[in-house]
Amino acid sequence: MPKGQEILKGKVAVVTGSTSGIGLGIARALAAEGADIMLNGFGDPAEIEAIRADLAGEFGGRVAYNGADLSKPAETKGLIEAATNELGRVDVLVNNAGIQFVAPVEEFPDDKWELVVAINLSACFYAIKAALPQMKSRNWGRIVNIASAHGLTASRDKAAYVSAKHGLVGLTKVVALETAETGVTCNAICPGWVLTPLVQKQIDALAAREGLSNAEAGRKLLSERQPSKQFVTPEQLGQLAVFMCSDGAAELRGAAVNMDGGWCAQ
Numbered sequence: 001m002p003k004g005q006e007i008l009k010g011k012v013a014v015v016t017g018s019t020s021g022i023g024l025g026i027a028r029a030l031a032a033e034g035a036d037i038m039l040n041g042f043g044d045p046a047e048i049e050a051i052r053a054d055l056a057g058e059f060g061g062r063v064a065y066n067g068a069d070l071s072k073p074a075e076t077k078g079l080i081e082a083a084t085n086e087l088g089r090v091d092v093l094v095n096n097a098g099i100q101f102v103a104p105v106e107e108f109p110d111d112k113w114e115l116v117v118a119i120n121l122s123a124c125f126y127a128i129k130a131a132l133p134q135m136k137s138r139n140w141g142r143i144v145n146i147a148s149a150h151g152l153t154a155s156r157d158k159a160a161y162v163s164a165k166h167g168l169v170g171l172t173k174v175v176a177l178e179t180a181e182t183g184v185t186c187n188a189i190c191p192g193w194v195l196t197p198l199v200q201k202q203i204d205a206l207a208a209r210e211g212l213s214n215a216e217a218g219r220k221l222l223s224e225r226q227p228s229k230q231f232v233t234p235e236q237l238g239q240l241a242v243f244m245c246s247d248g249a250a251e252l253r254g255a256a257v258n259m260d261g262g263w264c265a266q
């Protein structure tokens with residue numbers, strides 16, 4: 001990825017769930033703009049270290065990693081503290097970590113409901129609560145919440161995910177109102193289908209259920225919802241996040257911007 005105009009030089013960005021998929025795409029885009037990055041997420045320690053070293057080497061900024069489990073409020077607060085201690089401050093918070101679980105409501109396991117809501121919604125609240133005071137004190141901050149087309153529309157069998165993502169769009173609006181007279185903004189990005197491990201699992205399930213190849217199942221998944229029939233990419237979402245962090249977006253407040261190949265236009 002080419003270096004950007006370095007509009008985030010001197011800023012520190014925390015990107016949750018950035019060891020994979022969309023979060024990694026956003027971390028790369030922010031690093032290309034000169035931001036120092038706190039990575040977070042699960043994975044093989046050697047692979048995570050390779051990602052960390054790669055980002056630092058490619059863009060020349062500081063890149064740290066913290067393995068906080070965001071299903072736990074204390075660890076979420078600890079992530080913001082660690083970023084502040086190790087990188088000096090938190091100017092940009094991208095709440096991206098998320099998981100999916102699929103089952104009809106009456107069969108939906110209680111513990112899966114709790115976990116999806118904890119990671120996809122509650123962790124965003126705890127991270128915002130922890131980061132906001134220092135953003136307000138400097139009168140500059142950017143909070144970008146990765147919701148989903150499922151934050152604006154619903155699908156069957158996704159009770160916890162759809163509820164959490166609608167909740168996150170609501171949280172985005174509340175925080176935007178409470179910061180409206182400051183230099184801190186809070187917005188949501190609502191992606192359509194992006195080909196990441198989270199979606200690959202759903203493609204695998206569809207392929208197994210209907211006896212389809214991987215490619216056929218991918219096309220079927222897209223054709224059910226996404227008029228473009230193309231996956232949105234982490235790089236495209238990274239560029240939207242960069243825009244939300246730019247001066248041009250200073251009055252973008254409480255928006256839920258869908259980048260979804262036309263999904264929500266239907």
Ligand code: NAD
Pocket residue numbers: 016017018019020021022023040041042043068069070071096097098099119120146147148149190191192193194195196197198199
């Ligand atoms: P992914 O599975 O590739 O990445 C998820 C990231 O979250 C990983 O880094 C993982 O380690 C991390 N994570 C999971 N549980 C965690 C926990 N308890 N604590 C800390 N980190 C944790 O998924 P993705 O598709 O890149 O999804 C990223 C976000 O985008 C999610 O919020 C997801 O709901 C949202 N989203 C994805 C799509 C899509 O089509 N892929 C569409 C709309 C929204």
